[in-house]
Amino acid sequence: MYDFSRCKLCAANGASPKYKLKKMSIYACPECDFHYIDHLDEMPSSHPGHTAQPLDQKGWDYIERHLPGNGQQLGKNLALVKRHLPLDGANCLDIGSGAGLFPHLLAEAGACVQGIEPQGAFREFAQKKFGIELSGETIDASHWQSGFNGFFDAVTLWDVLEHVNFPAETLKNAYNVIKHGGWLFLDTPRRDALYYRLCEFSYRLRAGKSSLFEAIYSPMPFRHKQIFTLRQLVQLAESIGFSVIQVHTRPLQPQNKMVLVCRKP
Numbered sequence: 269m270y271d272f273s274r275c276k277l278c279a280a281n282g283a284s285p286k287y288k289l290k291k292m293s294i295y296a297c298p299e300c301d302f303h304y305i306d307h308l309d310e311m312p313s314s315h316p317g318h319t320a321q322p323l324d325q326k327g328w329d330y331i332e333r334h335l336p337g338n339g340q341q342l343g344k345n346l347a348l349v350k351r352h353l354p355l356d357g358a359n360c361l362d363i364g365s366g367a368g369l370f371p372h373l374l375a376e377a378g379a380c381v382q383g384i385e386p387q388g389a390f391r392e393f394a395q396k397k398f399g400i401e402l403s404g405e406t407i408d409a410s411h412w413q414s415g416f417n418g419f420f421d422a423v424t425l426w427d428v429l430e431h432v433n434f435p436a437e438t439l440k441n442a443y444n445v446i447k448h449g450g451w452l453f454l455d456t457p458r459r460d461a462l463y464y465r466l467c468e469f470s471y472r473l474r475a476g477k478s479s480l481f482e483a484i485y486s487p488m489p490f491r492h493k494q495i496f497t498l499r500q501l502v503q504l505a506e507s508i509g510f511s512v513i514q515v516h517t518r519p520l521q522p523q524n525k526m527v528l529v530c531r532k533p
């Protein structure tokens with residue numbers, strides 16, 4: 269069991285619940301002001317005997333219905349990647365592939381693609397819909413850390429850092445598998461943005477009864493566990509060794525996402 273008074277970002281002790289909600293607390297670190305909830309996912313791969321929920325028709329229809337919406341954004345993400353490196357023959361790893369649409373787009377652009385997705389139902393969908401075999405081994409597994417050290421030309425993390433148990437470790441482990449001169453592309457919601465501030469304001473206004481935070485954070489499996497400020501994210505990337513090449517913000521989108529383009533020197 270993780271001790272949530274230890275900051276998930278800077279490892280300082282003394283973090284405490286800042287916002288108490290019905291099903292979770294949002295902890296804040298007194299040193300670095302990182303915000304995260306008191307919940308971690310159990311990874312499916314840590315229970316080999318556990319039978320994953322199979323993909324039924326309802327699940328298939330749900331994923332398929334959401335593909336066009338996701339596809340629009342992922343198309344823009346692909347254009348961003350293409351502006352920085354030629355994809356033809358490039359070794360790419362997409363972490364948190366979901367239904368496999370982004371690996372599919374990368375493959376269509378000529379890249380040699382691998383992808384990671386911890387949820388079995390999504391992996392099954394990606395296999396049947398796009399013919400793409402995603403790995404259930406997360407980036408911290410020795411399969412990647414030993415087998416693909418310094419290997420990839422580009423690693424992408426679209427909407428991943430807010431979902432994983434330990435985002436600093438995820439980013440460090442992503443760094444390890446990128447070759448020198450290789451690229452990292454990521455996006456994640458932003459805490460120092462108007463939308464988040466409105467949620468905080470509403471929480472205070474309604475004496476803690478606001479459920480707006482439930483739209484940002486959730487204790488449900490694979491949902492949002494932490495939200496970075498732009499400064500925290502840039503500092504984390506630089507402390508790992510990345511050069512931050514570009515920062516974009518998307519102020520007109522839900523949750524005011526930020527996009528980082530980084531390079532491993």
Ligand SMILES: [Zn+2]
Pocket residue numbers: 275276277278279280297298299300301302
């Ligand atoms: Zn901290």
